[in-house]
Amino acid sequence: MARTSALDALHFALDRTSPVPLYYQLAQQLEAAIEHGALAPGNLLGNEMDLSTRLGLSRPTVRQAIQSLVDKGLLVRRRGVGTQVVHSQVRRPLELSSLYDDLEAAGQGPTTQTLRNERIPAAADVAAALGVPQHSEIVVLERLRRTHGQPVACLCNYLPPDLLDLDTTRLESTGLYRMMRAAGITLHSARQTIGARSATAGEAERLDEEAGAALLTMQRTAYDDTGRPVEYGTHIYRASRYAFDFRLLVRT
Missing domain, CATH: 3.40.1410.10 (Chorismate lyase-like)
Structure with a gap:
């Protein structure tokens, strides 16, 4: 059985014509979801490959978006578990x-x-x-x-x-x-x-x-x-x- 992700219920609006990098757009929308409680502490984001396939983005783009939120302390990567929401600022x-x-x-x-x-x-x-x-x-x-x-x-x-x-x-x-x-x-x-x-x-x-x-x-x-x-x-x-x-x- 496939593991469900908290992201499955979210919609991401990415503007590919914008000068704003796609990784930054994705990171901002993920951060907003965390701040407003749509992604709660402990929620799993799933793996980068699934997310990149769903959004039509490259894995490096998704990885950069997630890493920016890891650096902010909003997400954490746990071995054997995946990427989880820690808390919102x-x-x-x-x-x-x-x-x-x-x-x-x-x-x-x-x-x-x-x-x-x-x-x-x-x-x-x-x-x-x-x-x-x-x-x-x-x-x-x-x-x-x-x-x-x-x-x-x-x-x-x-x-x-x-x-x-x-x-x-x-x-x-x-x-x-x-x-x-x-x-x-x-x-x-x-x-x-x-x-x-x-x-x-x-x-x-x-x-x-x-x-x-x-x-x-x-x-x-x-x-x-x-x-x-x-x-x-x-x-x-x-x-x-x-x-x-x-x-x-x-x-x-």
């Missing part, structure tokens, strides 16, 4: 939005595990960000966000204590910003800093990475439409699975 627009909403809109199947939801005294940096006295009571949330069952980010958020009801069950079924909007809070603007560093041993274990692996970092203070700080977040993301998209405008 989350591409997030750089705007004031919820990671949960962005992942859900991209078909990434987000899930959340709440690690911490409690009231603590505000440290100096948190107090300054939220505009409250140092050591005054605030709420801290720590959550682990996954896509397709794989960890992608650790989120730490600090909020004023009486901002809204932060029920743990709801936090694990929706996004924080969506809860804010439901409570009548209108998010207006934010100040955000993006950086990078190496993972500590604890962070690497939590995110299923090697110790010292590259992490993206983000610090954000969000404000409502009255100018009040409503949230201060310090988040870390797996650089192997996460990217920010920038849209740049030219000044004339």
